[in-house]
Amino acid sequence: MGQTDYVPRYARAIPAARVFTAKCSFHLASCKALPLCWGDWRTPPASRPSATTEHKAVNTTPNGSLACVGIGITLGSHISPLARSHIEKAEVVFTAVSDGIVELWLREMNPDVRSLQPYYAEGKPRPQTYREMVEAMMTEVRAGKRVCGVFYGHPGVFAWAPHRAIKVAREEGYPAHMEPGISSEDCLYADLGIDPGKVGCQHFDATQFMLFRRNVDPGAWLILWQVGLAGEQTGRRFGTGPAYRQVLVDVLRRHYPADHEVTVYRAATLPLQAPRMERLPISGLPEADLNMSDTLAVPPCRELEADHEVQQRLALLDVATEPG
Numbered sequence: 001m002g003q004t005d006y007v008p009r010y011a012r013a014i015p016a017a018r019v020f021t022a023k024c025s026f027h028l029a030s031c032k033a034l035p036l037c038w039g040d041w042r043t044p045p046a047s048r049p050s051a052t053t054e055h056k057a058v059n060t061t062p063n064g065s066l067a068c069v070g071i072g073i074t075l076g077s078h079i080s081p082l083a084r085s086h087i088e089k090a091e092v093v094f095t096a097v098s099d100g101i102v103e104l105w106l107r108e109m110n111p112d113v114r115s116l117q118p119y120y121a122e123g124k125p126r127p128q129t130y131r132e133m134v135e136a137m138m139t140e141v142r143a144g145k146r147v148c149g150v151f152y153g154h155p156g157v158f159a160w161a162p163h164r165a166i167k168v169a170r171e172e173g174y175p176a177h178m179e180p181g182i183s184s185e186d187c188l189y190a191d192l193g194i195d196p197g198k199v200g201c202q203h204f205d206a207t208q209f210m211l212f213r214r215n216v217d218p219g220a221w222l223i224l225w226q227v228g229l230a231g232e233q234t235g236r237r238f239g240t241g242p243a244y245r246q247v248l249v250d251v252l253r254r255h256y257p258a259d260h261e262v263t264v265y266r267a268a269t270l271p272l273q274a275p276r277m278e279r280l281p282i283s284g285l286p287e288a289d290l291n292m293s294d295t296l297a298v299p300p301c302r303e304l305e306a307d308h309e310v311q312q313r314l315a316l317l318d319v320a321t322e323p324g
């Protein structure tokens, strides 16, 4: 069977998925509402929502519980048995996943699947969207339901709502648990052949990287998340453009030459897709076609610098502690 003939088991079970997968015409770029992350670092401490501002009640219905699970990046093939078990056993499943086909697939596992996507809207402040998502899940937990929140990738990686929902649930006395998933970071290591242990690897949200002065180590890998949103400070838009990315280029230029080659990476979300791995010089970023699911991988531009003093101290220790 040739690769294009292959129809995965989930797709055979879901007619719409079969058509969808066979055509392979959809990719995340067309999904306006790919779940985004709006980190706590963007929100001043005084205005951060807490369990008390979101809901004042304490646990009066002890049966409620929350599990936030990750289903990985590639549809059907990354889900763990534990995540599947949480989904199947839940009384209500909420989803913030990468596209509609994933929701169809989840409905094969549980009849009560509710999308969190409608909470997103162009122009709506994302902190409000995330608070509403947490509230939607917590309303069912407080009603005594076994609730499962399903998130694409890893639910705890660049994802605000799952962390917040678990915190709120625990503060209110409900059992709450996070089940890890295969994140886009994991896919990136596999597809780009990067071992983060080799020279080290730094990860930043692209906008945070621009807004704050970071100690960048150009001897290590640098991974910039949400690069399609680089410089987006309003919390209301789903992308920025060349002028914003030129600012990113200027920040990167403090550490890297203009012709340093970087990779725009997008992991496959459907089994028949190939990952996007597009190499370009840093100076080409403003004109690059970037969307909400792209990640930027910047390789090191210089050798590791030896710390001779520490090396000598350790060598002396080796001599001093040598047996015999």
Ligand SMILES: C[S@@+](CC[C@H](N)C(=O)[O-])C[C@H]1O[C@@H](n2cnc3c(N)ncnc32)[C@H](O)[C@@H]1O
Binding pocket: 028, 035, 036, 037, 073, 152, 153, 154, 155, 156, 157, 158, 159, 182, 183, 184, 185, 224, 225, 226, 227, 228, 265, 266, 267, 268, 269, 292, 293, 294, 295, 296
């Ligand atoms: C809100 S974060 C969610 C990450 C997700 N929780 C995970 O575990 O991968 C969204 C960002 O993750 C990265 N991302 C999401 N999907 C991706 C994909 N298919 N390939 C590469 N990076 C992806 C991009 O940097 C994107 O802007």
